[in-house]
Amino acid sequence: MDFDPLSRDYGPPRYLVESGSDSDSDPGIPSRKHPKTSSEPFNHQEFELRQDSGSPFQGRQVVVLLGKAGVSLADFKSDLLEHGSIQYKEEQQASIHCPTDNGSPLLILLLPSSSVSVSIAGRFTGHMLASLRPSKVTILETYNPQLYFTSSTSEKDSEPIRYLRSSNFELEKPGQAAEIEVPNTITGLAASIFANAVTKSIPTLLVQIPDHAPQPIQSATHFLTPIFPGRSSFGQGTSKALELFGHEFQGSDRPPDEDHRTLSRFANSRLQLKPQFDQKRNQGIGEGVMYV
Numbered sequence: 001m002d003f004d005p006l007s008r009d010y011g012p013p014r015y016l017v018e019s020g021s022d023s024d025s026d027p028g029i030p031s032r033k034h035p036k037t038s039s040e041p042f043n044h045q046e047f048e049l050r051q052d053s054g055s056p057f058q059g060r061q062v063v064v065l066l067g068k069a070g071v072s073l074a075d076f077k078s079d080l081l082e083h084g085s086i087q088y089k090e091e092q093q094a095s096i097h098c099p100t101d102n103g104s105p106l107l108i109l110l111l112p113s114s115s116v117s118v119s120i121a122g123r124f125t126g127h128m129l130a131s132l133r134p135s136k137v138t139i140l141e142t143y144n145p146q147l148y149f150t151s152s153t154s155e156k157d158s159e160p161i162r163y164l165r166s167s168n169f170e171l172e173k174p175g176q177a178a179e180i181e182v183p184n185t186i187t188g189l190a191a192s193i194f195a196n197a198v199t200k201s202i203p204t205l206l207v208q209i210p211d212h213a214p215q216p217i218q219s220a221t222h223f224l225t226p227i228f229p230g231r232s233s234f235g236q237g238t239s240k241a242l243e244l245f246g247h248e249f250q251g252s253d254r255p256p257d258e259d260h261r262t263l264s265r266f267a268n269s270r271l272q273l274k275p276q277f278d279q280k281r282n283q284g285i286g287e288g289v290m291y292v
Contacts, residue, residue: 044125046089049131053083053098061105062134063247066189067142069209069238070109071271073140074263076235082261086128089115094128095266101254105138105247110189110264112223119221121189126196136169137197137204138247140238141180141190142211149184161206161241165192169203174244179210189223209241 020209051057065073074080074095084096086108093116097107116124129137136286145159164180165171173179180186190206211234242248 032143040117042120042127042214043089044123044127047124047127047131048087049084049128050087051084051096051098055083055098055100055102056272057084057096057098057106058131058133059103059133059135061136061138062132063107063138063140063146063242064193065109066139067106067111068211068213068234069140069142072235073227073237073238075268076239078264079241080263082263082266085266086110088112088124092113093122093124095261095263097263105136106132106134109266111267112189113270116223117221118223121192121223122196123189125189125192126199129193129196129200129202134197134202137193137202138242138245139190139193139204139206140242141188141206141208143208144214145210146147150181152178159210161210161244163245164206166194166198166202166204168201169205171205171245174243178205180206205245207241207245209238 051056080097082095083098085092086094086096091113091194093108094108096109099105099107104138112124143162148162161177162180163171163174163177164186185191186206186208194204194206
């Protein structure tokens, strides 16, 4: 007897209610097709590390600035000159400041355009690290204290700067900072860079600055740079957070000319762009954008 879904006299066949089979061989069992995640290829030939400075980029310590933390610091230190860049698909993805002192770290403001989707983030950041061959990596981003899970009452009240380090990163614990605890996770570009650096055995440190501002809704396919007020005032706290971990950056001795590129001008040019991306693309698990 055929099952009539509109009839109240008989219930549905058992296999329609509790079957655990995913087999397509049985014609009586409807197949459950899992959505496929699309993954665009990363073209390493379209990746370019441009260097305008005489000081070498390779082999130095590297500080990578992400999102609001990066834009804020660039605004606060508006005289940090651009000495190089990272290009992908003929678009600038990052601005690089290289101090003349070889002992000082390279400063990278990474604000990807829509050419760098979530699906290629792991390969993009991995190629970036392979090109720079850094001796150490420090990543700076923000976190929302209201979404952070902690059992410490004092930390809930103080909302400290948080950090996560690889096992080979030597660090004396700063008194004003606390380690990132389980079950909290890091995601996005920070997770991608951290995971790639750890895989390459590069000593790596992630620093997160508390940010109470409403967090923008992130795209599942692309990294968006939020537009927000008061960037320069927030940048002062960002600068102090880097100093807490031993990084201090000095700008130019004189104000940069109008035609000279700076990290701040790159940030402003990125904020003026409207991201164009495919809303239908789905982010899949295991694409290098989450680190537990």
